[in-house]
Structure formats: C-alpha cells, structure tokens
Amino acid sequence: MRTRLENLDGLALCYEKGQSPAFLAGQAMDQAPVLRQAYLDMEGGRIVDFGPMNALDRSQDPQALRVIDGQGRWALPAFIDSHTHLVYAHERSGEFEQRMRGATYAEIAAAGGGILHSAQALEAMPEDALLQGLLKRLNQARNTGTAVVEIKSGYGLTLEAELKMLRVIQRAKTHSRQPLFATFLGAHAVPARHAGNTDAYFHEVLTDMLPRVAAEGLADFVDLFCEEHYFRPDQLRALADAAHSYGLPLKAHVNQFTSLGGIQAAIASGALSVDHLEVLTDQDLADLAAAWTGQTGPMPVALPGCSLFLQIPYTPGRRIIDAGLPLAIASDCNPGSAPSANLALAWALSCHQMKLTPMEALVGLTLNGAAALGASDRMGSIQRGKEAHVILTKPISSLASLPYHFGENLVEHTFVFGQ
Ligand SMILES: [Zn+2]
Incomplete structure (x- = not known):
C-alpha cells in the first residue's frame, strides 16, 4: 500500500535522488530546498516519490493507494x-x-x-x-x-x-x-x-x-x-x-x-x-x-x-x-x-x-x-529511497509558524517507516 500526502502547502529539505548532501554547514543551512504545492509518496517504509502537484501522476491503482489531504499543511523530515x-x-x-x-x-x-x-x-x-x-x-x-x-x-x-x-x-x-x-x-x-x-x-x-x-x-x-x-x-x-x-x-x-x-x-x-x-x-x-x-x-x-x-x-x-x-x-x-x-x-x-x-x-x-549519527545516507532529508520518517504538520500559515508558536504541538502525525 502506498501512502500519499497531497496538496501539501510545503515540503522541506527535498532533494532529487543522489542530491542530498550528508550535512549542511554555514550559509547553506538557511538555503535548504523547499517545494510549495507538493505531494509525497511513501511505500515499503521508503520515500518513493515527491514533486509539485501539477506533475502528479494519477495513474496509481486507487485500491493500492491511501491518500491524505495535506491542504494547508507541511511535510518535513522527522x-x-x-x-x-x-x-x-x-x-x-x-x-x-x-x-x-x-x-x-x-x-x-x-x-x-x-x-x-x-x-x-x-x-x-x-x-x-x-x-x-x-x-x-x-x-x-x-x-x-x-x-x-x-x-x-x-x-x-x-x-x-x-x-x-x-x-x-x-x-x-x-x-x-x-x-x-x-x-x-x-x-x-x-x-x-x-x-x-x-x-x-x-x-x-x-x-x-x-x-x-x-x-x-x-x-x-x-x-x-x-x-x-x-x-x-x-x-x-x-x-x-x-x-x-x-x-x-x-x-x-x-x-x-x-x-x-x-x-x-x-x-x-x-x-x-x-x-x-x-x-x-x-x-x-x-x-x-x-x-x-x-x-x-x-x-x-x-x-x-x-x-x-x-x-x-x-x-x-x-x-x-x-x-x-x-x-x-x-x-x-x-x-x-x-x-x-x-x-x-x-x-x-x-x-x-x-x-x-x-x-x-x-x-x-x-x-x-x-x-551526528553517521546515518545521513539513510535518513534526515526527503529523497527517493531514503527511510520514510516524515512529519505531517497541522494546518500552519508558514514553516516559521512551527517555532513561532513555542510550546504548541503542531505535529499532526510522525510517520516512521511510512506508518
Ligand atoms: Zn547528555
């Protein structure tokens, strides 16, 4: 069964296959990639696909697909x-x-x-x-x-x-x-x-x-x-x-x-x-x-x-x-x-x-x-093939809303191996 988060307001730290660095340092830390109006697919415990909503391929068998509407929400690496x-x-x-x-x-x-x-x-x-x-x-x-x-x-x-x-x-x-x-x-x-x-x-x-x-x-x-x-x-x-x-x-x-x-x-x-x-x-x-x-x-x-x-x-x-x-x-x-x-x-x-x-x-x-765990080849960013550890937020107005509302729990669900 594939799980799809669609209509996401934003998807953070997403890299094309093989492009995710092992870490980010200095000024590059503030320039991590973000995709707006995005989808994210997880299957078999892995991230299998992501991209802009206008590029979403809807040919997937609906019987093998669980869709979660991410309207107004963000998905981030957990x-x-x-x-x-x-x-x-x-x-x-x-x-x-x-x-x-x-x-x-x-x-x-x-x-x-x-x-x-x-x-x-x-x-x-x-x-x-x-x-x-x-x-x-x-x-x-x-x-x-x-x-x-x-x-x-x-x-x-x-x-x-x-x-x-x-x-x-x-x-x-x-x-x-x-x-x-x-x-x-x-x-x-x-x-x-x-x-x-x-x-x-x-x-x-x-x-x-x-x-x-x-x-x-x-x-x-x-x-x-x-x-x-x-x-x-x-x-x-x-x-x-x-x-x-x-x-x-x-x-x-x-x-x-x-x-x-x-x-x-x-x-x-x-x-x-x-x-x-x-x-x-x-x-x-x-x-x-x-x-x-x-x-x-x-x-x-x-x-x-x-x-x-x-x-x-x-x-x-x-x-x-x-x-x-x-x-x-x-x-x-x-x-x-x-x-x-x-x-x-x-x-x-x-x-x-x-x-x-x-x-x-x-x-x-x-x-x-x-x-810091020597594991960034497996986890830590959104990239096809990486382990699907992903946060789906509650509805928020921007990524900055998360640290802005200190003490609030704005996490809707933490996916671990896609579940
Ligand atoms: Zn300690």
Missing part, C-alpha cells in the same frame, strides 16, 4: 534526536522543586541527588520496568515529531547496570518501530565506590565494561563526559583509541561548564560529534573550523533544553554557523538536567535563544542530526 539519556528509573521532579525553593545543585547532590541518585534507582529497577518507561518516552517524543533516537547508558556505573541499560535499548529496538541508536557512556560520572579516584573507575570502564559491551554488540557508539571533576581530555583520547579497535565511533560531552581541551581531544580522536559546547572559546571555535576544512570534523551538537532547565548559557549556535560550520540540535532528554524530549520546543529555543533562522534550526534537527 526530527532525529542524536543525544538523549532516555533509559532511567525515576524522574527527579522533587529535586526540581527543591531547586525552585533555593537549593543549589551541589546541595542536592550532597543530599544524595544527581546522577548518583539516578544510578541507585536504576540499579534497583527490573529490566522490564525500565523498558516500559523507555517505550512510553519514545512514544511521547514521536508525538512531537521525533522519529529517530540515540540513547545513552551512563546511569549504571557498574558493569552489570551498564549492560542492563544497553540491553533495555536493544529490547526497545524490537518493540518500537522507531530507529534507535545505543551509546555506551560508562564514563558519565564517578560512582561513590571510587569517589575522588577518577582513574580507578575509568580503568574499570576501559578494561571491564567496554570489552563486554563490544563483545555483546550492545552499542553503536561510545561517549564520555569530559568536564572538571568528571573525566579528562586524555581519558577521552584513551577511550576513543580503545573503542576504535572495536569499530565503535566516539561521541563526546564537552564544554558544558568549562573549556578544558575536550574539543581538541575529540578532533584528534576523529569523534563523530561534540555535544553541549555552551562554553566555547575563540580558540575552540577556530580549532573546530580548522578541523572542518576537510568537511569531516566532529558535528557540533547544541542541547538548548538543557540550557533552559539549568539556566546556563546557550550554545553559541549563531557563531558556530557564521564560522561556516554545521550544527545539529538534540534534546539531551534526561531526568536531571533536561527532562523533555520535545524537539519542537528545542526548535523554538534555537530560534529565540540561539538566533537561528527557522530553516537553520530545522536542518539542525533533521539532516545534521542524522550526520
């Missing part, structure tokens, strides 16, 4: 969330309330909150319950336009609990139609048993955890939180080297609170993406730009929901794009610092707070998000 922590036991709304009453993050952590609290709760929760929570969150994300999700471990911090998190993600792959990517983030925080001894815990990550994760085929990527009091740039290099021998690319949490050489280490390690970047020095930006002169640097990833929730600076997305670089945008959805997987809201924040144009931000949420 959002690709390239950075989340969606497997967790409990939300931490109690800590949020404490914070709103004046408690500091350090006070909350000292009272047993923070990542270590999430780790304790996760260890105690059975795998099936974790899976149910994950599937519910994936469905919520889909309701606001997200088709594809990357999910990290990192609330385990023991071999068994990290394996449990990654197994939950693997099981979710068979329960959800949404394409999922798994990232091993054992180096997320130093657990209490190694308090003050980052090296001892990191040794465990490298020699006990990573080989098991790789042997069981549980991860697509590895990641590390490179930050003061967490993990160092030299450890990022060491993790990348070890992961490389298993064919696992590196993604990296860098420059959230401090610039301590994580970007440079990630570049030297051939990282696929550098995520956060709220604190970005001129030297960091220059080094990123130099890395991208060969068109293959690490994808910069902004996480505006985290800035909103923690009240920290936003990633300087405008500066990054003006430097000629690409930018991807993701949710960082997690119970401690960004408890929302709503990328329609991230779109609005990217415009309002990072000063991106609506089209630049859409490219960051779709094609460049796919590139």
Whole structure:
C-alpha cells in the first residue's frame, strides 16, 4: 500500500535522488530546498516519490493507494534526536522543586541527588520496568515529531547496570518501530565506590565494561563526559583509541561548564560529534573550523533544553554557523538536567535563544542530526529511497509558524517507516 500526502502547502529539505548532501554547514543551512504545492509518496517504509502537484501522476491503482489531504499543511523530515539519556528509573521532579525553593545543585547532590541518585534507582529497577518507561518516552517524543533516537547508558556505573541499560535499548529496538541508536557512556560520572579516584573507575570502564559491551554488540557508539571533576581530555583520547579497535565511533560531552581541551581531544580522536559546547572559546571555535576544512570534523551538537532547565548559557549556535560550520540540535532528554524530549520546543529555543533562522534550526534537527549519527545516507532529508520518517504538520500559515508558536504541538502525525 502506498501512502500519499497531497496538496501539501510545503515540503522541506527535498532533494532529487543522489542530491542530498550528508550535512549542511554555514550559509547553506538557511538555503535548504523547499517545494510549495507538493505531494509525497511513501511505500515499503521508503520515500518513493515527491514533486509539485501539477506533475502528479494519477495513474496509481486507487485500491493500492491511501491518500491524505495535506491542504494547508507541511511535510518535513522527522526530527532525529542524536543525544538523549532516555533509559532511567525515576524522574527527579522533587529535586526540581527543591531547586525552585533555593537549593543549589551541589546541595542536592550532597543530599544524595544527581546522577548518583539516578544510578541507585536504576540499579534497583527490573529490566522490564525500565523498558516500559523507555517505550512510553519514545512514544511521547514521536508525538512531537521525533522519529529517530540515540540513547545513552551512563546511569549504571557498574558493569552489570551498564549492560542492563544497553540491553533495555536493544529490547526497545524490537518493540518500537522507531530507529534507535545505543551509546555506551560508562564514563558519565564517578560512582561513590571510587569517589575522588577518577582513574580507578575509568580503568574499570576501559578494561571491564567496554570489552563486554563490544563483545555483546550492545552499542553503536561510545561517549564520555569530559568536564572538571568528571573525566579528562586524555581519558577521552584513551577511550576513543580503545573503542576504535572495536569499530565503535566516539561521541563526546564537552564544554558544558568549562573549556578544558575536550574539543581538541575529540578532533584528534576523529569523534563523530561534540555535544553541549555552551562554553566555547575563540580558540575552540577556530580549532573546530580548522578541523572542518576537510568537511569531516566532529558535528557540533547544541542541547538548548538543557540550557533552559539549568539556566546556563546557550550554545553559541549563531557563531558556530557564521564560522561556516554545521550544527545539529538534540534534546539531551534526561531526568536531571533536561527532562523533555520535545524537539519542537528545542526548535523554538534555537530560534529565540540561539538566533537561528527557522530553516537553520530545522536542518539542525533533521539532516545534521542524522550526520551526528553517521546515518545521513539513510535518513534526515526527503529523497527517493531514503527511510520514510516524515512529519505531517497541522494546518500552519508558514514553516516559521512551527517555532513561532513555542510550546504548541503542531505535529499532526510522525510517520516512521511510512506508518
Ligand atoms: Zn547528555
């Protein structure tokens, strides 16, 4: 059965076969192609045709065709969330309330909150319950336009609990139609048993955890939180080297609170993406730009929901794009610092707070998000043969209406593999 969206007011990021770039950078991000008065056909989970309405071939057997009238609506590539922590036991709304009453993050952590609290709760929760929570969150994300999700471990911090998190993600792959990517983030925080001894815990990550994760085929990527009091740039290099021998690319949490050489280490390690970047020095930006002169640097990833929730600076997305670089945008959805997987809201924040144009931000949420997962040959734009992950909007007056009406859900349906 073929599904056709017809009379669409607009179709965004559509490319003729073989024409879709792997990512867009700099000024090109604002110039992504748009087709007005268009149709889009999906069949067998793929995009099979699109074009202007006046070129629509109506010879298709009506018995094998499901037509959806897109009058006044747009179709866009569905959002690709390239950075989340969606497997967790409990939300931490109690800590949020404490914070709103004046408690500091350090006070909350000292009272047993923070990542270590999430780790304790996760260890105690059975795998099936974790899976149910994950599937519910994936469905919520889909309701606001997200088709594809990357999910990290990192609330385990023991071999068994990290394996449990990654197994939950693997099981979710068979329960959800949404394409999922798994990232091993054992180096997320130093657990209490190694308090003050980052090296001892990191040794465990490298020699006990990573080989098991790789042997069981549980991860697509590895990641590390490179930050003061967490993990160092030299450890990022060491993790990348070890992961490389298993064919696992590196993604990296860098420059959230401090610039301590994580970007440079990630570049030297051939990282696929550098995520956060709220604190970005001129030297960091220059080094990123130099890395991208060969068109293959690490994808910069902004996480505006985290800035909103923690009240920290936003990633300087405008500066990054003006430097000629690409930018991807993701949710960082997690119970401690960004408890929302709503990328329609991230779109609005990217415009309002990072000063991106609506089209630049859409490219960051779709094609460049796919590139941050090394998957833009399969997804992230509208092209014949690509996987049919597509948003059909509610009636809107322009593409800009989507980030303009912040907090509104203007997604009518998120097609995943054409359904
Ligand atoms: Zn994160």
